[in-house]
Amino acid sequence: MADPMWRQIAEDLRLKIESGELGGGGRPLPSELELRDEYHASRNTVRDAVKWLTTRGLVETRPGRGTFVVTKIDPFVTELSTGIGAGPGAESSAYISEVGIRRRTAEVSAPRVEIHQAKGLVWDELQVAEGATVVSRHQKRYIDGTPWSLQTTFYPIRLVELGATRIIQAEDMPDGVSAYLEETLGIAHAGWRDRFTVRAPDRAETDFFDLPDDGRIAVFEIIRTGYDDSGDPFRVTITTYPADRNVFVMNVGEVPAEARVDTPGPDG
Amino acid sequence: MADPMWRQIAEDLRLKIESGELGGGGRPLPSELELRDEYHASRNTVRDAVKWLTTRGLVETRPGRGTFVVTKIDPFVTELSTGIGAGPGAESSAYISEVGIRRRTAEVSAPRVEIHQAKGLVWDELQVAEGATVVSRHQKRYIDGTPWSLQTTFYPIRLVELGATRIIQAEDMPDGVSAYLEETLGIAHAGWRDRFTVRAPDRAETDFFDLPDDGRIAVFEIIRTGYDDSGDPFRVTITTYPADRNVFVMNVGEVPAEARVDTPGPDG
DNA sequence: CCGTATTTGTTCGTATGTATT
DNA sequence: CAATACATACGAACAAATACG
Numbered sequence: 001m002a003d004p005m006w007r008q009i010a011e012d013l014r015l016k017i018e019s020g021e022l023g024g025g026g027r028p029l030p031s032e033l034e035l036r037d038e039y040h041a042s043r044n045t046v047r048d049a050v051k052w053l054t055t056r057g058l059v060e061t062r063p064g065r066g067t068f069v070v071t072k073i074d075p076f077v078t079e080l081s082t083g084i085g086a087g088p089g090a091e092s093s094a095y096i097s098e099v100g101i102r103r104r105t106a107e108v109s110a111p112r113v114e115i116h117q118a119k120g121l122v123w124d125e126l127q128v129a130e131g132a133t134v135v136s137r138h139q140k141r142y143i144d145g146t147p148w149s150l151q152t153t154f155y156p157i158r159l160v161e162l163g164a165t166r167i168i169q170a171e172d173m174p175d176g177v178s179a180y181l182e183e184t185l186g187i188a189h190a191g192w193r194d195r196f197t198v199r200a201p202d203r204a205e206t207d208f209f210d211l212p213d214d215g216r217i218a219v220f221e222i223i224r225t226g227y228d229d230s231g232d233p234f235r236v237t238i239t240t241y242p243a244d245r246n247v248f249v250m251n252v253g254e255v256p257a258e259a260r261v262d263t264p265g266p267d268g
Numbered sequence: 269m270a271d272p273m274w275r276q277i278a279e280d281l282r283l284k285i286e287s288g289e290l291g292g293g294g295r296p297l298p299s300e301l302e303l304r305d306e307y308h309a310s311r312n313t314v315r316d317a318v319k320w321l322t323t324r325g326l327v328e329t330r331p332g333r334g335t336f337v338v339t340k341i342d343p344f345v346t347e348l349s350t351g352i353g354a355g356p357g358a359e360s361s362a363y364i365s366e367v368g369i370r371r372r373t374a375e376v377s378a379p380r381v382e383i384h385q386a387k388g389l390v391w392d393e394l395q396v397a398e399g400a401t402v403v404s405r406h407q408k409r410y411i412d413g414t415p416w417s418l419q420t421t422f423y424p425i426r427l428v429e430l431g432a433t434r435i436i437q438a439e440d441m442p443d444g445v446s447a448y449l450e451e452t453l454g455i456a457h458a459g460w461r462d463r464f465t466v467r468a469p470d471r472a473e474t475d476f477f478d479l480p481d482d483g484r485i486a487v488f489e490i491i492r493t494g495y496d497d498s499g500d501p502f503r504v505t506i507t508t509y510p511a512d513r514n515v516f517v518m519n520v521g522e523v524p525a526e527a528r529v530d531t532p533g534p535d536g
Numbered sequence: 537c538c539g540t541a542t543t544t545g546t547t548c549g550t551a552t553g554t555a556t557t
Numbered sequence: 558c559a560a561t562a563c564a565t566a567c568g569a570a571c572a573a574a575t576a577c578g
Contacts, residue, residue, distance in 0.1 A: 004546060031562060042548045047563085055323065056468060056483045063563045064556030075465075082350040082520060191521025197343075198466055198486060198511035200324055215324045218466060218486050218511060231524040243466035243486060250518070252350060253459025256499040272565060299543060310567045315544085331544045332575030 006048035009039050013049060017058060017069055028066030029059065055216050057244070073245050076143055080194070080250045106148070109140040113170045115157075122154045125225045125236045133157040135168055137177070140208060147209050148246075153177065153237040159185065178226065181234070190229040197221045198243060209242040218243040274316035277307050281317060285326060285337055296334030297327065323484050325512070341513050344411055348462070348518045374416070377408040381438045383425075390422045393493045393504045401425040403436055405445070408476060415477050416514075421445065421505040427453065446494065449502070458497040465489045466511060477510045486511040 003011070013029070016022040022029050030038065035046040050067055053059045061067045118126060118134045126134065138152040155177075160168055164184045167177055181187045200215045211217045224237040271279070281297070284290040290297050298306065303314040318335055321327045329335045386394060386402045394402065406420040423445075428436055432452045435445055449455045468483045479485045492505040 006546075028562090033562080044549085045547060048546085050563095052482065061563065062556085063554065064561075066562065080518070082518075189521075191519065191523045193523050194518040194520070196464070196516040196518070197514075198488060214320065216484055220466060227521075227523055229522065231522065246465075248464040250348070250350075250462040250464070251459065252462070253457075253495075254497065254499065255459040255461050255495055274565075296543090301543080312568085313566060316565085318544095329544065330575085331573065332542075334543065 005039075005041055006045050006052070009035070009041065009046060009049035010052040012039075013053060014056075014058060017053075023059070023067075023069030026068070028068050031066060055214065057216060060212075075245050075247045076148060076241075077247045077249055078241075080248055082250055082252050105144055107142040107145070108172060109142075110172055111137040111139045111170055113137055113168055115168075116154070118154070118156075121223070121238075122236055125223070126154065126156055126233050128156050128158075135160060137167065139172075147242075149239050149241045150205060150208055151237060151239040153235055155235050159187075159234065177235070187234060188229045190227055190231075192224050192226045195223040195225075197223075201240075201242075205240055205242075211242060220246055220248075273307075273309055274313050274320070277303070277309065277314055277317035278320040280307075281321060282324075282326060285321075291327070291335075291337030294336070296336050299334060323482065325484065328480075343513050343515045344416060344509075345515045345517055346509075348516055350518055350520050373412055375410045375413070376440060377410075378440055379405040379407050379438055381405055381436055383436075384422070386422070386424075389491070389506075390504055393491070394422065394424055394501050396424050396426075403428060405435065407440075415510075417507050417509045418473060418476055419505060419507040421503055423503050427455075427502065445503070455502060456497045457494055458499075460492050460494045463491040463493075465491075469508075469510075473508055473510075479510060488514055488516075 002008075013022065013035075017029075029035070029050075032043050032046055032050070035041075035049075036043045039046060050059065050061065054061060057070060059067050060070055114136045116122075116134050116136055117131045118128050119130060122134060123130050123132070128134070133156075135155045135157060136152050137155075138150070140147065141149045141151060155167055159181065162185055164181055166173065166180060166184075173180055178189045182189065198218045198220055201209065201211050201217070201219045205211065205219050206213065206215075209219070211219075220241045220243045222237075222239045222241075224239070225233050226235040226237070227233050270276075281290065281303075285297075297303070297318075300311050300314055300318070303309075303317075304311045307314060318327065318329065322329060325338060327335050327337055382404045384390075384402050384404055385399045386396050387398065390402060391398050391400070396402065401424075403423045403425060404420050405423075406418070408415065409417045409419060423435055427449065430453055432449055434441065434448060434452075441448055446457045450457065466486045466488055469477070469479050469485070469487045473479065473487050474481065474483075477487070479487075488509040488511045490505075490507045490509075492507070493501050494503040494505070495501050
């Protein structure tokens with residue numbers, strides 16, 4: 001059986017968009033009423049077609065304005081370290097070096113510090129008793145003023161009891177909490193495990209990153225568990241990035257310097 | 269202003285689904301006509317609500333059957349190596365060890381070998397002349413019989429001319445092409461760069477992974493560029509995985525063995 | 537195998553609200 | 558304020574897929 005009419009219209013629009021026949025130069029697509037006449041369909045049918053293009057991320061509609069082709073933005077390139085030498089990531093100043101594209105300015109909000117009872121993933125990763133007290137430090141991170149990532153780190157309260165009292169203060173620690181823990185308690189950050197997933201954004205992420213309500217743009221989630229030299233976990237960091245504007249780069253072994261954080265060209 | 273009615277219905281359904289009140293035990297949600305009566309709305313409005321849940325991946329609808337809650341499948345866990353010692357990944361036999369969850373069987377299709385003219389990304393990465401000849405080896409990879417990933421590797425034709433003639437044969441190379449290149453031409457795989465992105469699936473991926481047509485499930489794309497000990501690139505591998513059923517793990521430094529490829533518990 | 541009831545999919549028409557120009 | 562464009566909501570009819578007796 002042939003595709004439904006809305007699908008055929010969507011396909012036709014897609015081709016005309018990709019060829020530049022429609023929507024070029026920031027001009028809107030024809031209005032729904034114009035498309036209705038052009039395709040001899042009802043307005044609801046052309047709306048179904050446009051809706052499909054919207055879900056695919058090709059266009060976006062604005063009330064009172066029209067339907068516009070989405071121009072893909074230049075992605076943020078983040079380099080993931082693959083060795084202890086590079087450091088597991090400081091809280092603010094050092095993470096800037098993770099951002100590959102220079103000429104961009106990174107900012108970090110003051111941390112929001114909270115006390116929780118460990119459960120679920122955090123409990124599982126930190127290997128504390130269920131319901132044990134943990135400290136979380138939550139930060140919003142920006143590049144060039146646009147929301148870039150949300151980050152929350154969980155520490156067992158034990159670290160505070162042992163004397164690392166600054167982690168329950170709502171002040172940014174530019175050199176990183178890990179460096180502070182090593183200075184104060186002698187905890188060496190011997191290794192970490194990163195876990196990468198992609199999932200639909202929750203409400204907080206949708207709001208912060210200004211993602212569409214329909215959840216079509218996923219978030220990239222990196223869960224980093226840090227271990228000391230006894231093999232015991234002492235922190236869990238969960239960082240989320242909008243998947244539509246982030247690229248991650250990992251270099252292993254000898255990689256020529258000039259290629260390390262290059263931006264990809266068009267697909268081939 | 270209050271949320272539109274379809275949004276409120278969707279939210280109510282979401283809560284009832286997550287509490288288990290609806291859709292438990294493989295039972296379908298109430299039919300559209302039942303929901304229409306329950307919420308005193310039109311059928312189209314409840315369809316809008318269900319459509320939103322569908323886009324969020326919470327439910328799926330089947331013609332003639334009903335609307336069913338989507339049960340999230342156990343993800344495939346792939347460990348990414350962070351050192352040359354672990355090896356950059358062989359073509360078939362060795363990659364099985366990448367898959368963290370044991371008791372799963374991995375299969376690989378015979379490679380489809382093609383000759384192309386380099387352009388776009390491949391040209392950019394391999395640093396050959398534009399339009400230069402490259403060889404591609406494309407494989408479909410399965411775990412437990414379900415489609416797991418699509419992989420294409422590009423090599424400059426120069427390698428074949430130098431004597432590595434087996435890479436243009438459509439036979440699987442269980443020990444990996446890299447090992448073969450080292451044996452045959454003495455090319456040492458000194459390092460590589462991985463680039464991670466998330467994007468909407470193309471038609472081939474939608475078909476192979478059996479993803480929904482609306483593009484709501486993204487694919488995870490890893491572009492690996494391999495360099496020899498002179499710092500020259502000699503291969504580009506593009507691997508895509510469906511984002512809804514894959515997790516990637518990277519261990520850096522000293523990480524306790526028992527935690528290396530663990531599956532995450534429920535979120536907290 | 538056939539026919540019927542059920543359920544979702546498609547398409548149309550219409551009216552009204554809201555945002556922008 | 559008026560015109561334009563998209564958003565929401567309702568009602569209706571038929572098609573297609575599925576389940577069941």
